[in-house]
Amino acid sequence: MSRIAYVNGRYLPLAEAAVSAEDRGFQFGDGVYEVVHLHRGRFTDEDRHLARLDRSLGELRIPWPIGRAVLPGVIREVVSRNRLRANGLIYIQVTRGAARREHYFPAAISPTLVVMARALPAYPKDVDAWATGIITGPDQRWARRDIKSVNLLANVLAKQAAKEAGAFEMALVDGDGMITECASSNLWIVDEVGVLRTRALGHEILPGCTRAALADMLAPERITLAERAFSLDELLRAREVFLTSATSFVRPVIKINGAAVADGKVGDITRRLFAAFSRHVQGDLSNAA
Numbered sequence: 001m002s003r004i005a006y007v008n009g010r011y012l013p014l015a016e017a018a019v020s021a022e023d024r025g026f027q028f029g030d031g032v033y034e035v036v037h038l039h040r041g042r043f044t045d046e047d048r049h050l051a052r053l054d055r056s057l058g059e060l061r062i063p064w065p066i067g068r069a070v071l072p073g074v075i076r077e078v079v080s081r082n083r084l085r086a087n088g089l090i091y092i093q094v095t096r097g098a099a100r101r102e103h104y105f106p107a108a109i110s111p112t113l114v115v116m117a118r119a120l121p122a123y124p125k126d127v128d129a130w131a132t133g134i135i136t137g138p139d140q141r142w143a144r145r146d147i148k149s150v151n152l153l154a155n156v157l158a159k160q161a162a163k164e165a166g167a168f169e170m171a172l173v174d175g176d177g178m179i180t181e182c183a184s185s186n187l188w189i190v191d192e193v194g195v196l197r198t199r200a201l202g203h204e205i206l207p208g209c210t211r212a213a214l215a216d217m218l219a220p221e222r223i224t225l226a227e228r229a230f231s232l233d234e235l236l237r238a239r240e241v242f243l244t245s246a247t248s249f250v251r252p253v254i255k256i257n258g259a260a261v262a263d264g265k266v267g268d269i270t271r272r273l274f275a276a277f278s279r280h281v282q283g284d285l286s287n288a289a
């Protein structure tokens with residue numbers, strides 16, 4: 001069955017789904033996106049993702065391409081037309097639209113909306129098997145990383161460097177030697193004295209929806225979070241490290257730059273948070289926003 005994408009009001013086979021060569025997403029990276037996880041018909045943190053899309057659009061002064069209340073229906077139609085019943089991902093892309101190439105915002109222009117869906121391997125059950133390795137490198141991105149823009153060149157280069165080093169991700173180090181996040185995920189540590197830490201929100205990191213959902217799950221686990229940046233050195237000395245994203249969920253990091261994190265095994269807090277987030281994905285509404 002050919003995959004179906006929504007493009008500006010039409011549901012099309014992927015091979016026919018196209019935007020103009022003058023689209024500002026293509027010309028300038030002038031657009032934003034969202035990625036939402038689907039688990040057996042249920043969208044994980046959908047409201048948070050749509051709220052962040054609204055914020056990203058607002059920050060770039062791109063109007064909503066369709067009514068905000070209409071988008072969930074389009075997403076569901078794309079899922080249904082692609083017969084996605086198990087684990088999947090929805091990609092929503094909005095650009096400022098297509099117009100004669102000029103840097104200024106064009107006057108009368110309609111935003112471009114593309115919605116795509118694809119299947120994902122089964123949700124991870126075994127936290128030890130889900131553990132991974134990362135490398136570290138410089139954060140070369142622009143100054144507004146809080147906007148989920150389609151400008152992902154520095155992220156692409158970082159992920160490629162990670163892949164070539166046999167790792168999954170790159171932890172990005174800012175000019176002060178502090179970790180911001182990873183190329184496509186937020187990064188957390190349990191530091192040397194046992195405190196769970198992740199960088200505070202600001203222009204330096206993407207406000208992850210998984211980060212926010214997980215933060216809401218800490219109280220029942222009696223775990224306190226310090227939203228405080230950590231240095232590269234603190235990362236390398238951490239007791240536990242894990243990353244979060246809509247596609248990685250809670251993913252343990254047991255190796256950094258080829259060296260083991262602590263004893264090289266998944267730690268207790270990571271294990272508990274992996275379990276809590278798994279319950280959340282599988283519909284434990286006590287954790288819903």
Ligand SMILES: Cc1ncc(COP(=O)(O)O)c(C=O)c1O
Nearest residue numbers: 184185186206208209210245246
């Ligand atoms: C740079 C960056 N940070 C963090 C995240 C995690 O965000 P979320 O949990 O909303 O997927 C992503 C997700 O793609 C990302 O690209």
